[in-house]
Amino acid sequence: MSFAAHLINGISLGSVYALIALGYTMVYGIAKMLNFAHGDVIMIGGYAVFVGVSNLGMNPLAAIVVSMAVCTVLGVTIERVAYRPLRGASPLAVLITAIGVSYLLQNIALLVFGSDTKAFTNVVTLPNLELFDGQLVIKSVTIVTVIVSVIIMIGLTLFVKKTKIGRAMTAVSEDKGAAQLMGINVNGTIAVTFAIGSSLAAIAGVLLCSAYPSLTPYTGSMPGIKAFVAAVFGGIGSIPGAFIGGILLGVIENLSKAYISSQLSDAIVFSILIIVLLVKPTGLLGRQIQEKV
Amino acid sequence: MALLETKNLGISFGGLRAVNAFDISIEKGQLYGLIGPNGAGKTTIFNLLTGVYRPDEGAILLDGVNLTGKKTIEICRAGIARTFQNIRLFGDLSVLDNVKAGLHNHYQYSTFEGVFRLPRYFKTEREMNGRASELLRVFGLEEYAEYKAENLPYGQQRKLEIARAMATSPKLLLLDEPAAGMNPNETKELMDTIRFVRDHFDMTILLIEHDMKLVAGICEKLTVLNFGEVLAQGDTQEVLNNPEVITAYLGE
């Protein structure tokens, strides 16, 4: 049974990674930039729910909606103020700026909320699922997380394939200049991408903090980086890839914690990133892009 | 024997046949033009000749040495140098350093000798400076030696790219649309430069160009490419009067 329990914990963690990775992969696929601050948007989303529920006494669902709104505005603002001026600049400059934004969000949170750990109240109040006479307990938050991430993954895939904005996103990701010539508002499309990615980050933040109920200004950074690993693992830019990569990464991390070494589990997760990039740099479901001479 | 010879060169990208059965033979000292409509595969041929792409079939011989499937840097050492359609200079380096980078394989000292400034560093750097300045003088760029390359006027950037290619002491120089984006005056100056390079360095030159005046003015031989295949080949005037070529360019 313990293997099954570890596996389920892994899937639970993995679906949080998957949710974060979906945001990464959307932004990377379309704006072609690594939004290093994505993990910190998650943290802000967590704090928004925390303040809503604990300080303002809001209904958890209402708090989640508020949190999504906060993160959407935040994501779009970050894009407008910090990233848009650098469109067309060297990728190095964009990445360093994103790191600066990540730093900024962490330190704003540090100033506003302090460095102490906040005990996050689980917003999923459904009963846990008990199997085999209580030998195997699946927490309700795990079930909700998995279901939510699957729904979002499918929703996003349909959105990108079927809607006008979604197709505009694909066009922008292929060729910004050509998309512009075809009358697509490139800046607007990228802003929408950030809005979607950031509202997903809010949901990921809530579920992350519900599953692992402690919240600090640095809560988002490590899961953020690991989710990027998951996005690369699955093939960056690919929505199903991000989902699969996230789940696999969560499972690998939890199993190595359980059976190899809890201290080395991060090292193992990062080794996977390196191996993937060396063996199949495009990830499980990614595509090859060649530089034009 | 011809300096450059290709036999039955071909490459496909996915299902697209970009270049098919391409044969060319360029004599030493010739000024050879490669023309054709957009997308005919001209730059692809340059990329094949310089090892950016590996040909699917066929062979490339330079001075009788088989270069097929060799890497870019090996081909450079074997003696083919090129310029690019969209200028590719080392923008942040000085004009002089751009040319010195071109001299890289001809003047050697180790990283250790460079870091600790052993005698060979000073001696070699002095020689490199001399040779690079000489090349800059030849191309009329000496007054810009200390400029950052990206701050040069457009026409001078084109010249610098040729100077850098010449610094590798090639046997064959490939010029990819050297006159692109130039006004008639600059084009005229460029024609003089190309002719001068051929005469002064006794160089063999293969160039891609859209400017028919330039092509007719300086090329001795032409190959016309259309949809990846050779449409016509021979003396410039003959080729330009070939009805098939005129159709390919002007349409029916």
Added chain:
Amino acid sequence: MKKAGKLSKTTKNDLITYGMVILAYVIVQLLVSTGHVSSLIQGLLVPFCTYAIVAVALNLTVGILGELSLGHAGFMCVGAFASAVFSLAFKQTMPGGPRFLIALLIGAASAALVGFLVGIPVLRLKGDYLAIVTLAFGEIIKNIINALYLGVDSRGVHFTMKDALSLNMEENGLVLIKGAQGVTGTPNDSNFTVGIVLLLITLVIVLNFIHSRTGRAVMAIRDNRIAAESIGINVTKYKLIAFTLSASLAGVAGVLYAHNLSTLNALPKNFGYNMSILILVFVVLGGIGNIRGSIIAAVLLTLLPEVLRGLSDYRMLIYAIVLIAMMIFNWSPNAIFFRKRLRQRLTAGRKTEKEEA
């Protein structure tokens, strides 16, 4: 032609950098000997040098090679632990001077080796991937060192990833690395003078490297990889040389760091990716590719929070804002275009003035 005997602009620039460091050293020593330096600042003198060295090292990767490494704290970590283990093992049996010299070489060489091994796979990647993989390597290095136990006794060297007992040491054996507790009792072999000497050596190496044939090849690759290949420059080789050198110098900073403290731990705050990002902040604020700027930024940003204690809450916030503003100001295509226009207008103005005169 340049007049013989006249120094070129770059040589002059380098001399100013050396001069600045030496002058700072002389002034500080004078102030210390006359008792004008608080013990707080005295305690910061070696960290100044440490961070200046690692900032210069990272600038070699970011500014000269043009790739972003987020793993330099990891290379610093390797240099620190390798040298600390050596110094601890030979604490009783070797005099301080030669011991430190050997420790320095060991630290630099082991960081270089790790940098080389990391570089082989990593440098095949581009941009964002390269950054994230170096970050990953930095974390792996930190994790492994945190789980590592290393000891030495008369039977030889023992190591394990489990716990101190699993080392199976003899009674009189010496445990060198105690897992997360790190290395304790490293001899305090470094001081400000040693730090300044190491900083100067680092500067000589980096500045001479930049102006050598190798450095030119590296910068050519940075500016245009395809063109560099077309003129016969071996891209992989030169990237690897620059990256290895950069890692090795970060290792030197680690050696200095380790021998300034009696206890050495691989904590997130000193060797984690947050440290790597702080080093990057030094490099960016000092100017990417500007070696002298890295030193000034490293010293100022280490000094400021200690002097302005009251502002310490806001310091990171301010760094972050300045970092973003600097990047946008320096790299935004619009800003670059604006500056170019401004410069053209200024030079054009000067020309017409001349003509009129």
